[in-house]
Amino acid sequence: MHAITLTTDFGSTDHYVGVMKGVILRIAKAAVIVDITHKIEAHNIVQGAFVLRHALTWFPRGTVHVAVVDPGVGSDRRIIAGRYSGQTVIAPDNGLISLIHRELQLEAIFSVENSRYFAGPVSRTFHGRDIMAPVAAHVASGVPLSTLGPPANSVDVLKLPTTQPIEPGGLAGCVLYVDHFGNLVTNITAEEIGHLMQRKSPLIVCVADQPVGQLRGAFSDVPPGEPVAMIGSSGMLEIAVNRGRASDRFGAAADTPVTLRRREA
Amino acid sequence: MHAITLTTDFGSTDHYVGVMKGVILRIAKAAVIVDITHKIEAHNIVQGAFVLRHALTWFPRGTVHVAVVDPGVGSDRRIIAGRYSGQTVIAPDNGLISLIHRELQLEAIFSVENSRYFAGPVSRTFHGRDIMAPVAAHVASGVPLSTLGPPANSVDVLKLPTTQPIEPGGLAGCVLYVDHFGNLVTNITAEEIGHLMQRKSPLIVCVADQPVGQLRGAFSDVPPGEPVAMIGSSGMLEIAVNRGRASDRFGAAADTPVTLRRREA
Amino acid sequence: MHAITLTTDFGSTDHYVGVMKGVILRIAKAAVIVDITHKIEAHNIVQGAFVLRHALTWFPRGTVHVAVVDPGVGSDRRIIAGRYSGQTVIAPDNGLISLIHRELQLEAIFSVENSRYFAGPVSRTFHGRDIMAPVAAHVASGVPLSTLGPPANSVDVLKLPTTQPIEPGGLAGCVLYVDHFGNLVTNITAEEIGHLMQRKSPLIVCVADQPVGQLRGAFSDVPPGEPVAMIGSSGMLEIAVNRGRASDRFGAAADTPVTLRRREA
Numbered sequence: 001m002h003a004i005t006l007t008t009d010f011g012s013t014d015h016y017v018g019v020m021k022g023v024i025l026r027i028a029k030a031a032v033i034v035d036i037t038h039k040i041e042a043h044n045i046v047q048g049a050f051v052l053r054h055a056l057t058w059f060p061r062g063t064v065h066v067a068v069v070d071p072g073v074g075s076d077r078r079i080i081a082g083r084y085s086g087q088t089v090i091a092p093d094n095g096l097i098s099l100i101h102r103e104l105q106l107e108a109i110f111s112v113e114n115s116r117y118f119a120g121p122v123s124r125t126f127h128g129r130d131i132m133a134p135v136a137a138h139v140a141s142g143v144p145l146s147t148l149g150p151p152a153n154s155v156d157v158l159k160l161p162t163t164q165p166i167e168p169g170g171l172a173g174c175v176l177y178v179d180h181f182g183n184l185v186t187n188i189t190a191e192e193i194g195h196l197m198q199r200k201s202p203l204i205v206c207v208a209d210q211p212v213g214q215l216r217g218a219f220s221d222v223p224p225g226e227p228v229a230m231i232g233s234s235g236m237l238e239i240a241v242n243r244g245r246a247s248d249r250f251g252a253a254a255d256t257p258v259t260l261r262r263r264e265a
Numbered sequence: 266m267h268a269i270t271l272t273t274d275f276g277s278t279d280h281y282v283g284v285m286k287g288v289i290l291r292i293a294k295a296a297v298i299v300d301i302t303h304k305i306e307a308h309n310i311v312q313g314a315f316v317l318r319h320a321l322t323w324f325p326r327g328t329v330h331v332a333v334v335d336p337g338v339g340s341d342r343r344i345i346a347g348r349y350s351g352q353t354v355i356a357p358d359n360g361l362i363s364l365i366h367r368e369l370q371l372e373a374i375f376s377v378e379n380s381r382y383f384a385g386p387v388s389r390t391f392h393g394r395d396i397m398a399p400v401a402a403h404v405a406s407g408v409p410l411s412t413l414g415p416p417a418n419s420v421d422v423l424k425l426p427t428t429q430p431i432e433p434g435g436l437a438g439c440v441l442y443v444d445h446f447g448n449l450v451t452n453i454t455a456e457e458i459g460h461l462m463q464r465k466s467p468l469i470v471c472v473a474d475q476p477v478g479q480l481r482g483a484f485s486d487v488p489p490g491e492p493v494a495m496i497g498s499s500g501m502l503e504i505a506v507n508r509g510r511a512s513d514r515f516g517a518a519a520d521t522p523v524t525l526r527r528r529e530a
Numbered sequence: 531m532h533a534i535t536l537t538t539d540f541g542s543t544d545h546y547v548g549v550m551k552g553v554i555l556r557i558a559k560a561a562v563i564v565d566i567t568h569k570i571e572a573h574n575i576v577q578g579a580f581v582l583r584h585a586l587t588w589f590p591r592g593t594v595h596v597a598v599v600d601p602g603v604g605s606d607r608r609i610i611a612g613r614y615s616g617q618t619v620i621a622p623d624n625g626l627i628s629l630i631h632r633e634l635q636l637e638a639i640f641s642v643e644n645s646r647y648f649a650g651p652v653s654r655t656f657h658g659r660d661i662m663a664p665v666a667a668h669v670a671s672g673v674p675l676s677t678l679g680p681p682a683n684s685v686d687v688l689k690l691p692t693t694q695p696i697e698p699g700g701l702a703g704c705v706l707y708v709d710h711f712g713n714l715v716t717n718i719t720a721e722e723i724g725h726l727m728q729r730k731s732p733l734i735v736c737v738a739d740q741p742v743g744q745l746r747g748a749f750s751d752v753p754p755g756e757p758v759a760m761i762g763s764s765g766m767l768e769i770a771v772n773r774g775r776a777s778d779r780f781g782a783a784a785d786t787p788v789t790l791r792r793r794e795a
Contacts, residue, residue, distance in 0.1 A: 003555055005548060011445030012277070012542070015320035016498075018270060018301035022323035025268055025297070029325065032555070033299075034563075036548035042446055043508050055545035058552035058659070060559065071508050074483025124483035126498035129323070180541030181572055218604025218654035233546075233656035243573050243601050276710030277542070280585035281763075283535060283566035287588035290533055290562070294590065298564075307711055308773050336773050339748025389748035391763035394588070 002062040002088075002140040003032040007052050008128065009040040009069045016126070020066075020133040023119050027137035036065075043071040045095045046158060046254070050177045050185075052089070053099035054234045061086035064140045066132050067096050074124035079131055080152050081145050082109035088139060090132050095158035102157070113149030161255065163188055169199050170261040175207075175252050176236070182245025186258045188237040193260070202263040205229035205239065207250040209257075212239050219243075267327040267353075267405040268297040272317050273393065274305040274334045281391070285331075285398040288384050292402035301330075308336040310360045311423060311519070315442045315450075317354070318364035319499045326351035329405045331397050332361050339389035344396055345417050346410050347374035353404060355397050360423035367422070378414035426520065428453055433527055434464050440472075440521040441501070447510025451523045453502035458525070467528040470494035470504065472515040474522075477504050484508075532592040532618075532670040533562040537582050538658065539570040539599045546656070550596075550663040553649050557667035566595075573601040575625045576688060576784070580707045580715075582619070583629035584764045591616035594670045596662050597626050604654035609661055610682050611675050612639035618669060620662050625688035632687070643679035691785065693718055699729050700791040705737075705782055706766070712775025716788045718767035723790070732793045735759035735769065737780040739787075742769050749773075 004024060010016045017038050024031050036055045040048040048069035056065055070092045078093040084104040090112065091097055112135055115122070119134040135148060163173040173188040184207065193215070196203060205212040212229045213222075222228045224243040227250075232238025239246045239258065247253065269289060275281040282303050289296050301320045305313040313334035321330055335357045343358040349369040355377065356362055377400055380387070384399040400413060428438040438453040449472065458480070461468060470477040477494045478487075487493045489508040492515075497503025504511045504523065511517065534554060540546040547568050554561050566585045570578040578599035586595055600622045608623040614634040620642065621627055642665055645652070649664040665678060693703040703718040714737065723745070726733060735742040742759045743752075752758045754773040757780075762768025769776045769788065777783065 003559075005552075007548075012300075013302055013304040014444045015301055015316045016444075018272075018299060018320045019323040021299045022270075022320065022325070022328070025299070025328075026323075026325045029268075034548060034551045034555070035542075036545055037543055039543040051545045055548045055552065058549040058556075060552070060556045063552070063555075071489075072485055075485035123498050125495065125503075129498065179544045179546075220602055220605035224601075230655065233653050233659065238655075277565075278567055278569040279709045280566055280581045281709075283537075283564060283585045284588040286564045287535075287585065287590070287593070290564070290593075291588075291590045294533075336754075337750055340750035388763050390760065390768075394763065 001028060001030050002064055003034060003060065004136050004140050005034045005036050005055065005059065005063060005065045007036040007040065007048060007055065007065065007067040008038045009042050009044065009048065010038045012038050016128070019129050023129055023133040024137040027134055028141045031137060031140055040069050043069065045069050046160065047177065048096050049098045049158065052096065053103060056087050056100060057085060057104070059087060062088065064088045064090065064136045066136045067091040068128040068132060069096055070094065070127065073127050078152065079112040079127060080109055080155060081112050081135065081139065081148050083107040083145060088145065090136050093152070093156050095156050097155065098158040098160060101155060108145055109152045109155065110145050111149040111152045114147060117143065117148065161187055163192060166259060166261065168262055169196065170203070170259060171196060172257065172259045174258055175254055175256040178247045178253060181240070182247035183232065184239040184246050184250070184252050185232055185234055186237045186239070188258065188260065190231045190235045193231065193237060196260060203260045204263055206259045206261065207239055207252050207256060210250055266293060266295050267329055268299060268325065269401050269405050270299045270301050270320065270324065270328060270330045272301040272305065272313060272320065272330065272332040273303045274307050274309065274313065275303045277303050281393070284394050288394055288398040289402040292399055293406045296402060296405055305334050308334065310334050311425065312442065313361050314363045314423065317361065318368060321352050321365060322350060322369070324352060327353065329353045329355065329401045331401045332356040333393040333397060334361055335359065335392065338392050343417065344377040344392060345374055345420060346377050346400065346404065346413050348372040348410060353410065355401050358417070358421050360421050362420065363423040363425060366420060373410055374417045374420065375410050376414040376417045379412060382408065382413065426452055428457060431524060431526065434461065435468070435524060435526040436461060437522065437524045439523055440517055440519055443512045443518060446505070447512035448497065449504040449511050449515070449517050450497055450499055451502040451504070453523065453525065455496045455500045458496065458502060461525060468525045469528055471524045471526065472504055472517050472521060475515055531558060531560050532594055533564055533590065534666050534670050535564045535566050535585065535589065535593060535595045537566040537570065537578060537585065537595065537597045538568045539572050539574065539578065540568045542568050546658070549659050553659055553663040554667040557664055558671045561667060561670055570599050573599065575599050576690065577707065578626050579628045579688065582626065583633060586617050586630060587615060587634070589617060592618065594618045594620065594666045596666045597621040598658040598662060599626055600624065600657065603657050608682065609642040609657065610639055610685060611642050611665065611669065611678050613637040613675060618675065620666050623682070623686045625686050627685065628688040628690060631685060638675055639682045639685065640675050641679040641682045644677060647673065647678065691717055693722060696789060696791065698792055699726065700733070700789060701726060702787065702789045704788055705784055705786040708777045708783060711770070712777035713762065714769040714776050714780070714782050715762055715764055716767040716769070718788065718790065720761045720765045723761065723767060726790060733790045734793055736789045736791065737769055737782050737786060740780055
């Protein structure tokens with residue numbers, strides 16, 4: 001029996017998440033169910049895609065990850081079940097798996113259509129309960145993905161903001177995600193920064209044209225209250241304030257521009 | 266070993282919920298514990314009754330549901346343990362089980378008095394920890410309800426707002442619950458609507474005298490930003506705004522009037 | 531396999547808590563993981579120390595409690611693993627275990643340094659994921675604390691506000707913690723109050739010089755809306771308002787003075 005994780009925009013006030021767990025336990029009594037979060041902003045697929053991607057690879061191989069940020073429920077959007085780098089994902093085909101699809105190794109992906117694994121009758125308003133939870137329980141119990149439906153030849157992938165070189169030898173990106181601490185996680189990867197670091201002249205990080213300083217290694221490398229730029233725990237350039245909130249300090253949110261510039265520039 | 270669910274107004278900031286789980290694990294090491302929610306509004310028994318009723322029937326038979334919205338803790342209010350439609354409920358006798366009692370099949374119900382199953386000494390301020398959690402752990406482990414105390418001959422049931430016919434061939438009800446998405450769940454059931462639908466002339470849904478339109482099948486049957494009335498996932502008439510918040514759009518909350526009127530009227 | 535609890539200031543919006551659970555499940559597939567809370571105020575070590583201490587002793591012996599409120603992550607602060615009154619605690623050595631250390635029985639404590647039990651490579655920004663979660667999984671699976679590193683000869687303990695006698699025969703303390711219901715948990719213990727009660731003249735409780743009244747046994751010993759002072763469920767003097775919020779009523783927060791005075795005074 002594999003573990004099952006849940007990532008949704010359902011909040012934690014209503015019965016919806018509990019109901020999904022009840023449906024899972026009716027099929028897989030011994031299932032281990034882990035909440036990633038239920039506080040994705042309502043209908044915010046980009047935020048869901050980010051959290052899902054950064055949770056995924058830390059779980060045991062074979063874990064089944066159910067993601068439900070699903071404003072199109074009841075329309076003709078598909079539900080897909082894919083295997084990426086040994087992890088299974090079940091989600092609406094609306095871009096929620098964009099970052100996984102771009103960054104992990106696709107092994108197989110199917111359109112979820114076989115109603116044998118649904119908890120019928122299927123409503124038009126809650127496929128998390130009627131389709132995704134029961135399918136996840138069956139898959140965690142050993143049902144092969146290939147029995148869920150035909151291969152999904154293409155999937156819906158969001159066009160997310162990319163980084164651009166800026167002369168001389170710098171990089172422009174943006175904030176991708178603001179976390180609970182007000183830390184700004186950008187779309188600039190550790191790998192891109194490693195590349196820039198091959199050139200010796202110092203790099204200065206700016207958020208919306210406000211200087212943050214040079215790259216550091218940890219929050220505590222600067223005094224409390226001071227801003228700091230570093231490779232964060234998600235493997236991306238991250239801007240923080242030691243014991244403070246960078247989102248407040250820089251008035252920054254998703255899409256705020258972030259640059260790495262050469263000091264000589 | 267049966268699963269145990271928890272529904273409380275304790276919030277998720279303090280140690281109270283964790284303590285209940287610790288008490289359960291001391292008695293039933295292998296218990297599967299599922300949080301329904303801990304965000305029932307403080308002391309809001311109607312809200313607790315709604316969430317509990319709509320979570321309950323999705324769980325495996327024999328699941329033990331503990332509900333603690335308990336402003337009368339330490340007074341002479343009883344604690345009851347009942348079996349409804351194959352599900353076990355343990356709660357203060359203050360109306361929390363009103364909707365279960367009205368809508369599900371009562372099989373047996375007892376007053377919880379046998380201190381052998383308590384985690385003594387029993388405080389006068391936290392019966393969730395001292396009585397309901399340990400009793401649930403024992404019941405989930407196989408202790409029969411009938412050993413908990415004498416039969417509970419009557420239970421405290423809330424007088425909840427009922428629906429009323431309005432001429433010609435319509436129905437007046439109200440909002441019973443506003444969910445995390447701002448969707449308005451009413452007290453008008455799918456069954457009542459099925460009855461109204463036998464007559465052919467169109468029904469118009471209004472919230473506080475503002476028209477929502479005809480009944481639809483899903484959020485996505487209307488464009489983003491538009492209101493929609495449908496049978497929601499809880500089997501009740503529900504008013505939503507596609508990708509928006511009906512509670513904001515209509516200035517609606519619990520008890521706001523909702524009507525179904527004939528177009529010819 | 532022992533249970534593992536988590537107490538953090540990570541919030542429940544991001545992937546951080548889920549990632550810790552994934553890391554635990556990779557090492558200990560059958561681990562039971564219990565969230566105490568993830569809503570400790572960011573970097574608030576005193577609040578974390580309070581919640582951790584009051585959750586701890588309700589769990590089965592051998593439970594492994596991971597606490598991460600860790601503003602100093604990446605600095606030279608140690609991580610410690612201790613056994614107190616049969617419970618195991620893993621936390622940064624920054625005062626988080628202050629209340630446990632003061633009130634429970636220390637059995638053994640070590641500095642966590644053996645990287646064999648880490649989930650490498652170890653970042654400088656997320657030791658919850660890279661050190662504390664994997665070490666907890668190993669300890670819950672049976673790895674002895676003594677293999678984690680050298681004994682920790684001293685630990686960082688916060689200087690928390692103490693109570694002071696006030697003449698004649700009273701006591702001055704303060705609010706230590708405000709809970710989800712707005713109840714004020716003070717630093718005055720049931721034991722101290724038992725001592726004061728040996729003298730017969732009535733004690734009056736005041737919050738910031740506003741009278742609350744005499745000691746009672748439960749919320750429901752006063753009418754709804756009225757304030758009440760009692761020994762709360764944590765074994766401390768607690769000030770509440772029946773079905774209301776004492777923190778609002780008295781404008782009180784952590785450190786607000788609370789006194790017990792003799793009526794004759």
